Amino acid sequence: MALVLTEEQELLKETAHEFIQEQSPVSEFRRLRDSVDESGFDRKLYAQMAELGWMGVIYPEEYGGLDLGYLELGQIFEECGRGLVAQPLLATVVLGGGCILEGGNDLQRKDILTQISTGDRLLSLAFQESAHHNPYGISTSAELSGNHFVLSGKKTFVLDGHVADQIVVVARTSGKAGDRDGLTLFLVDAGAEGVTVNRTIMLDGRNAANVHLDAVKVEKAAVIGELDAGADVLDPVLDRATAILCCEMMGTLSEAFDKALEYLKTREQFGVLIGSFQALKHRAANMFVESELSRSILLDALSAVDEGRDNSAQVVSCAKARLNDSLILICNEAVQMFGGIGVTDEEDIGLYLKRARVMAAAFGDSSWHRARYASLGGY
Amino acid sequence: MSDLETFRQEAREWLEENCPPSMRQGLASNEEVEWGGRAAQGRTDDKKVWLDRMGAKGWTCPTWPAEYGGGGLSKAETKVLHQELSAMKAPPALTSFGISMLGPALLEYASEEQKKKFIPEIVQGKIWWCQGYSEPGSGSDLASLQTRAEDKGDHFLVNGQKIWTSYADHADWIFCLVRTNTEVPKHDGISFLLFDMASPGVTVSPIQLISGSSPFCQTFFQDVKVPKENLIGEMGGGWTIAKRLLQHERSMIGGMGLGLAGGAKRGLTEVVKEYAGETDGRISDSLTRDQFSQLRMDMQAFAATTSRSAAEAKAGKPPGPASSIFKLYGTELNKRRYEFMMSVLGTQALGWEGEGFTSEELSGTRDWLRSYGNSIEGGTSEVQLNIIAKRVLGLPD
Structure with missing residues (x-):
């Protein structure tokens, strides 16, 4: 269990920190949001990140990757979370690319992972169909017709779906919605006939899409992994993506907390610094404790994923539920501590609050993860 | 291998x-x-x-x-x-x-001679030690303590009163904070003394708690003679030792959040299932199931924090302000666990003694009542929050 970062991991984190502070400060995120940029992210910056090797951290060297672990990738995401970096990194590398890495054949892996590593291809994963996370609740159908599958259905909350070149679609080839069996993963070109991608403007200023599949014809070769056994790929990919999202959440949480703390040490009322008030001190101390506990379980979750531990799904659920709750707590408390300025758009803390809500909903809210944690724990 | x-x-x-x-x-x-x-x-x-x-x-x-x-x-x-x-x-x-x-x-502050005398006795369990810290007028404000030790040349003469002395009625020796100087600021006039509870002038009176047990005592000292060699560290240097010892105490009390030492007779899950009922292997009531998950997750995150802190301390660092996190969170978690079990056990948790209740139920109830003291003894949760705010977060006074 690696609960303390090695020197190399610290260095990677530091490098990511410096790069983001210089190249992609929060003001850059504001510019993107306010300019109503069509893609919603900076392609030049994405290319720079690819040059640094960030897209290939978890991929084998033969595909241009660094062959490192999720603990390493997580350090980069934590810094992205601190800086509210709006890039399709998670969707491409961990979700879409993650499916290829886990379930793809040699041809698919070589073609796609290499392109992702160089920053030349963007992917996404379309699984969600309702307002709540429910990975087996898939009604989108895929029916065999001659040499093709025909896909029909509606997907929602497809992260960075509107910029993806290719979308991994989770569809049902047998069984009924809710069944773990009978799911199959398909690689679908975003420009294929019958695919409509509508960008949804989310409250965090980031990018997601609704995807409509209207009798989309895909080749048999577009299947990722085994027919009807898509969950064997989807499950580990979602766990890894959840662990990585938790790292981003940890960064967002840490920055929100640091900002609140800084405010307590500089804002004066009644002739004294407001941080001297015990009512605020105790709340700040509780926020700190929550953040420390979340960091511990997150580090444990990342090593569980990297080591392929039997209990990794349960530890990941533990981390996500805790990160959801502590991130929301800290953002809510921070806005209150900022007082009036905290509810203005001018102050950055509100951006953190909004981003927190989206991340908390992604890949399962707290009660979903507590229920899964219970099932995995045998109760 | x-x-x-x-x-x-x-x-x-x-x-x-x-x-x-x-x-x-x-x-x-x-x-x-x-x-x-x-x-x-x-x-x-x-x-x-x-x-x-x-x-x-x-x-x-x-x-x-x-x-x-x-x-x-x-x-x-x-x-x-x-x-x-x-x-x-x-x-x-x-x-x-x-x-x-x-x-x-x-191990950190005693002389070589003192270590050779006292440490082996601790290892072998020959001496039961108690802690003379709190006084009736000095609870959270511990450094205001009034028990005096006068320098009488070849010995100290100790007079005063301690309270909440855990197991003083069983203890053989006491480690005791005493005031050796009243002329200096309160933190600088405190010394750290060891003495035999069988010494003439020591009397002990147990305090009955809401749990029915009496782990705490009032301890009185009247003209107790203590040999000079029983002073640990410097005269007036007791507060430094006292604070370090408190860090160890807080880690110990916080450890309760991890559950029973050496494992309980039955797993928590088994007990919860028995009283809350199960359907297809799941706790039947979804709210109880959710609350139990949350509790277990917090226990797991707390355990991971303990492991992380141990990993960080591998370089041999002594426990720092992080021990306040353990004391604070561990005791609050322990209280939550007992509260949860009280609700799971329903009226079977409300027995005091006698028939109609298993020994497990009765001791669970007593332990729940005892757990109220956890967030008070060794520095209240509020004191821990103050320490974190000041020492870790650097918030102003």
Whole structure:
């Protein structure tokens, strides 16, 4: 269990920190949001990140990757979370690319992972169909017709779906919605006939899409992994993506907390610094404790994923539920501590609050993860 | 085989040979653990055998230096030892304030002579130590303590009163904070003294708690003579030792958040399922199930934090302000766990004594009432929050 970062991991984190502070400060995120940029992210910056090797951290060297672990990738995401970096990194590398890495054949892996590593291809994963996370609740159908599958259905909350070149679609080839069996993963070109991608403007200023599949014809070769056994790929990919999202959440949480703390040490009322008030001190101390506990379980979750531990799904659920709750707590408390300025758009803390809500909903809210944690724990 | 696996093998064999079978059944309550001391009261034969063997081996204090009777084990070996102990459901052979509080402070601050005299007795459980800190007028404001120790040339003369002295009625010796100088600021006039509770002038009066037990006492000192060599550290330097010892105390109390030492007789999940009911292997009531998950997650995150802190301390750093997190969170978590079990057990949690309730139910209720003290003793939760705000977060006074 690696609960303390090695020197190399610290260095990677530091490098990511410096790069983001210089190249992609929060003001850059504001510019993107306010300019109503069509893609919603900076392609030049994405290319720079690819040059640094960030897209290939978890991929084998033969595909241009660094062959490192999720603990390493997580350090980069934590810094992205601190800086509210709006890039399709998670969707491409961990979700879409993650499916290829886990379930793809040699041809698919070589073609796609290499392109992702160089920053030349963007992917996404379309699984969600309702307002709540429910990975087996898939009604989108895929029916065999001659040499093709025909896909029909509606997907929602497809992260960075509107910029993806290719979308991994989770569809049902047998069984009924809710069944773990009978799911199959398909690689679908975003420009294929019958695919409509509508960008949804989310409250965090980031990018997601609704995807409509209207009798989309895909080749048999577009299947990722085994027919009807898509969950064997989807499950580990979602766990890894959840662990990585938790790292981003940890960064967002840490920055929100640091900002609140800084405010307590500089804002004066009644002739004294407001941080001297015990009512605020105790709340700040509780926020700190929550953040420390979340960091511990997150580090444990990342090593569980990297080591392929039997209990990794349960530890990941533990981390996500805790990160959801502590991130929301800290953002809510921070806005209150900022007082009036905290509810203005001018102050950055509100951006953190909004981003927190989206991340908390992604890949399962707290009660979903507590229920899964219970099932995995045998109760 | 790695060295660690060799050690595991050896430890397992030694434990198999030396741990009496009656000591391998887990605990119903932490109250059952042996505390050692001169009097063998409440000690069964097997408990004594287990203590003597573990004490002689130094494994009651596995990480302490072997030259003072400790086990001389590395942190990794100690972890293995604990894993082997809990695998065979063996409780610790000894628990004491000597182990959790005084010993680490002595190892850091006592003279060589004092270490040679006091540490082996702690390891072997020969002396039951109690802690003379709080006074009626000095609770959270500990440094305002008034118990006096006058320098009488070849000895100190101690007069005053302590309160909340845990197990003073069983203890053989006391480590005691006394005021040796009233002319200086309050923190600078405190010294750290050790003395025999059998000394003339020491009287003890137990305090009955809401749990029905009397772990705490009032302790009175009237003209108690204490030899000069029993001063630890410098005259007036007691507060530094006192604070360090408090960090050890807080880590110990916070450890309660991890559950019963050495593993409980039955797993928590099994108990919850029995009382809350189960359907297809799940706790029937979804709200109870959700609350139980949340509790278990917090316990898991707390345990991970303990491990992380241990990993960070590998460089040999003493416990810092992080111990305030453990004290704060561990005790609050412990209280939450008992609160949760109270609601799960329903009216079976409301028995006080006699028939109609199992011993497990009755002791659970008493432990729940006892847990209220956890967030008060050793520095209240509010004091811990103050310490975190000041020392860790650097918030202004």
